Amino acid sequence: MNTLGDLERAVLEHLWAAGGPVPATQLRDAFADRGLALTTVHTVLTRLEQKGFVEHDESRPRQFRARGTREEHVAELMHEVLGQAGDRQAALARFVGSVGEDEVRMLRALLAASGDDPAPR
């Protein structure tokens, strides 16, 4: 499967694993089994750059590196999901919003009190 999305993910994972700047030719060689042309690699890199996941330096040939680790991107997303980001217009509706500790205790008591069948499966 060589859809653009798959390639983007594969290239990004390679850059994450590499840990440092990598020229496009090396990426092409790394994905030799997929038979990628160098132009395709550049297309994928450009798309990743537009999305803000990859940056390149000014050396010749250009070297590409990942901006931020996978964990950093996940943390940033979770920051928004948990509503700690400044934008309260959250585009995300969570299953359960933030709750105070007092309320959590009260909720647990509520659940326990109603439990005639206390055996948790």
Added chain:
Amino acid sequence: MLPATALALGVLAAALAWPVPAALARARWPRRDPLAALVCWQAIGLAGGLSIIGALLVHGLAPWGHSLPEAWWHWVTRQPPDDPVRGDHWVAQTLAAVLALELLGVLVLSGVRTARTRRRHRALLELVVRPGAPSSDTETLLLDHPAPVAFCIPGVRPLLVLSSGMVEELDGAQVDAVVAHERAHLAEHHHLLLLPFIAWRAALPVLPAADRAHDAVRDLVEMRADDVALTSLDGADPRRTLAAAIVAVAGGAGGQLPDGALAVTGGAVAVRVRRLLAPAEPLPAAGRWSALLCALALLLVPTALLVVPALA
């Protein structure tokens, strides 16, 4: 005509700006029938905007004719007014235009902004998360994070996201309940019901009712999703399973605010848990129909006042 019509619309607008939403937010029946209540909130929002803009327009265009359609036509075709035009007519016209543009503009802006944020989140998720097992209609992604979190990103290709913490802390039946809840949001397009209220809360920060309406709609949408989820869950006691899932997620890492911090949900989670554990009687058919008829009347009254030429 027009003074009476403008006055009637103004009174309606005032009622919809404060007492009516306050009463509906305080009422206890909506949690017994979230769907009917959601319809009522949409009608309040629409009728409120229609009546306030209509009242200003009717007053502003009064010198041009004896009913709004007639006056509007005369005004558009630049016919001379029948009566002298005073300053307050110009003010009312301007206010009507500003308010209409603000309400519509903010709605569009809010929609565009939300769509952009969703696109960014989707791009991020598709890159960061290895695709899971492709499920039937909705793609489900497993996000590697200890906090128990579930959410959905609506769109043409909706995305359902569960955190690894969610899957670890909840048992299988509870995870199913969470997934059913999120699927209900997606299936009923709850984000569209909430969008105007998010937009108008931003547009009218001085109006406490806008805040109240937003919170009420947000909570009702969650209750509705709970109700829909229950219909698709099997197992001994789906109500208790879903309630337990809510409590587990609320108490999980990342869900809690420190002691003393104002809970954002303001007790809405407790309401959800209570109505799952000790369900009230569903609203009788008569109650539901009167709520829906009220919503319909709310829309018809300002429309009639605007279109039907004054009776007096």
